[in-house]
Amino acid sequence: MRLGLQVSHFSWPGSPASIGPTFGRIARDAEAAGMASLWVMDHFFQIRGIGPPELEMLEGYTTLAFAAGQTSRIELGTLVTGVTYRHPGILAKTVTTLDVLSGGRAWLGIGAAWNEQEHRGLGVPFPPVRERFERLEETLQIVLQMWSDDEGPYQGSHYSLDRTLNSPPAIRRPHPPILIGGMGERKTLRLVAAYADASNFFDIGPQGLQATCEVLRGHCADVGRDYDAITKTVLTRLSLSDTGGPAPSGEPTVSVAAAVDKLGALADAGMDDAILGMGNTTDPDAYPLVAEVVRQVSGITAAGRSGR
Structure with missing residues (x-):
């Protein structure tokens, strides 16, 4: 199992001046701890569940480009880009640029979008859910065409491109991996089976994750895809600590052993990678513990703990 880190909270003491140095240190600490990937949300207002919309929020791809300059190995992606936020051709160009400048470390994380408040606030059209999924599928087709040798036109119901030119091409081959976020059984998982290299699920517990994987397996069989x-x-x-005290966010922390047990259960449920949201991302003392967790879970395989 590989571990990634998602940073979703930027309201740190001394902001905004402290945000760049603090986030840069988080990126370097995550890489030094052996984490495989670094993710940020693609939002413009802070989201419910984390804080009020007025809290600090950074634009995702600018943030990832900054992280690319602070690191050399860790992979970089949004978890996840709302399909409504950027024209598909511009999105493909943006992710390609990140891939080129980072030396082949970019992911395209994408989903159907949901936060109507920030759409309305910033004047971004927010079509009905059915149309958002139609746009998501067309966007996936467009980015895959732009990451191929075909620079011809694309004509869909929602998007029309005269020339899908993308120069320079991405470094990663055959293209930056595509991750689709969401767990909708009829639409989202069907798109994962048809187009994606990876899926992203919320942690709804091992039984729920196993059931979701079985739905995805069925969609893969329907389209002839290798699950x-x-x-x-x-x-x-x-959130990790060796003292058991609460994280700065107020949430409880766990020991390395407890973290390994939790991640092992997720692997048993079929998960290949776990992306951690940590309540103590700014604590340098947390990352040696993360490194030990990375070491212990590196041999755990999905649906089996043979490496333990």
Whole structure:
């Protein structure tokens, strides 16, 4: 199992001047701890569940580009881009640019979008859910065409491109991996089976994750896709400490042993990667513990703990 880190909270003491140095240190600490990937939300207002919309929020791809300059190995992506936020051709160009400048470390994380408040606030059209999914599928087709040798036109119901030119091309081959976020059984998981290299699920517990994987397996069978070729990732909360005290966010912390047990259970449920939301991302003392967790879970495989 590989571990990633999602940073979703930027309201740190001394902001805004402190945000750049603090986030840069988080990126470097995550990489030094052996984490495989670094993710930020693609939002413009802070989201419910984390804080009020007035809290600090950074634009995702600018943030990832900054992280690319602070690191050399860790992979970089949004968890996840709302399909409504950027024209598909511009999105493909943006992710390609991140991939080129980072030396082949970019992901495209994408979903159907949901936060109507920030759409209305910033004047971004927010079509009905059915149309958002139609746009998501067309966007997936467009980015895959732009990451191929075909620079011809694209004509869909919602998007029309005269020339899908993308120069320079991405470094990653065959293209930056595509991760689709969401757990909708009829639409989202069907798109994962048809287009994605990875899925991202919320941590709804091992039984729920196993059931979701079985639905995805069925969609893969329907389209003739190898289920095992899709990386299953899960976003979960996990803050580490060796004292057992609360994280700065107020949430409880756990020991390395407890973290390994939790991640092992997620692997048994079919998860290949776990992306951690940590309540103590700014604490340098947390990252040696993260490194030990990375070491212990590196041999755990999805649906089996043979490496333990």
